[in-house]
Amino acid sequence: MRTWQTNIATLVILVFFLVAPFLFPNNMSQLSDLMIFILIALAWDMLGGQMGYNSFGNVLFFGIGMYIVASSEVILGGFKLAEYTSAMGGNQGSFILTPSQYLIGFGVGIALASIINFFLGLLIGSQFLQMRGHYFAITTLAIGVAAAEVARSIPIIGAGSGMNFPQPPDGVPLFHILYYMGLALVVLFFIFLSWLYKTRFGFIMNAIRDDEDKAESMGLPTASIKSTAWAISAFVFAYAGALYGSAKNFIDPSEVAFPFTTIGVWMILMAIMGGMGTIWGPIIGAIVFQIFKELFWTYLFGWQRVALGLLIVIIVVFFPDGIMGAFNNWKKRRNLQNTAKAKT
């Protein structure tokens, strides 16, 4: 697509997303989930699609982000975290926040979650990114599983019983806030990635994907590029996790915080469906995934996972390069045909 066409398409999509809450006021939960899915698909693709590091472990940052924002709301609401979590289930009425307490706790929490996870990502990445291929994938899978188990053993965050978020005070349009905060980072992250993938940093990420040994033998700073990319991804996952937890209003260690059988798989599926290694692929993949997921959960309840599985099989078999990959291949074929026609 030509640049002006791409820009117009981008603008149309952006305007649609801006007005979507007014068009679909009864679907705010699904819309905010969509923003979260776009974020995690883009952030996963940064590692898996652009850099060739297929990670299952990003749910670590997703879950930590969630716990940080919940804890921040409690603490900045003037309560002690241990008292709050130990009282859960029986005495929530004592922990009522004012709108300003809630919003300050939420805002500070989401900022802290993102920043802390960025540095945590740097730290972890410098160690785990020395592994490659299957070893890296399996290790990151283990991180996700282990994280849930560790969370289950920490009483101050509710241990195995999980942790409720403080109830949003009346008058706080939670899902609108979550949706627009998600959209804000989607827009910023999209602009950032569009720029990053055209810089040398992005080129080196692609070089690592195509032949890391070659990149290293050319003196490229592969280790620091990998760690930095992983940390950026961790930042976004923590932000998305904070939104997701707030939307669900309850953190279960393995079902919500570190859900490697749902979010941990979906983040990869969305990127594959849309087209790995492309800027639009994860966005399109997330939109398609969310639409079909909601349709299946609504109309095929009981068989929804089977239907989702079938959809994935169909896409992988008929569009192995994803939707964007199929589109790009079609464009190439059309250009070749046009060139051939022009010659004859």
Added chain:
Amino acid sequence: MSEIILEIKNVSKSYGGVIANQNISINVPKGKITGLIGPNGSGKSTLFGSVVGNHPINSGTIKYKGKEISHMRVGEIARLGLLRTFQQTRIYGEMDGVKNMLISRPIRHHNLMPSFHRPHKDDYEKANSLLDFVGLSSKKHLLAGSLSFGQQKLLEFAMALMNEPEMLLLDEPTAGINPTLINGLIDRLKAANEEFGVTLFVIEHNMRVIMNLAEEIHVLANGKLLSSGSPEEIQNDPRVIEAYLGGH
């Protein structure tokens, strides 16, 4: 006498019980083209791998511009300006030729900040000029993985030059290249040496190429240094002839 840029001294390397290099000492003069030949399995590529840090050596020392590099990592050695190309081409197959070239611009430090810049106009000009230099101008927008083996070799050579190395280790640069293109490649290797001042250390099986190219040649056989000398001396050395043709 020329200044020595690479000093390999008593280097040994073994894999389990297999001795790949045994007590090898070679000096490579700066600004020259030096050849390394030997039958298959004689340890040539292993020696290249040892020089650029692909694997640790068992004993001996390797110095590049007087600096001990035998325990340094691949990337650190590359950032000193010492690069190698491979027998089997190593290019970034999912990107076009130009992007392969732009990625190969030199980085001589750990600072990531310059990586957050888009390539400059000068970078594109240099990439295009080097692609033209190796005869790949018309193929520059094709995916590197779709190029023929010979073209990938040329691209890999151009990528190495883009990195502005002071010394380049070329592992069989003419292998897989159409015989009609080999003369052109010899000219380009000589031009890279003369115009860009790159010291070349070349492994080559094509005797016509290496005799035409190198000023000094070292011969390995069974992991040991068999002979060293000018192309004429090597061609007339009975030990070399025996190593290649067998002792019958």
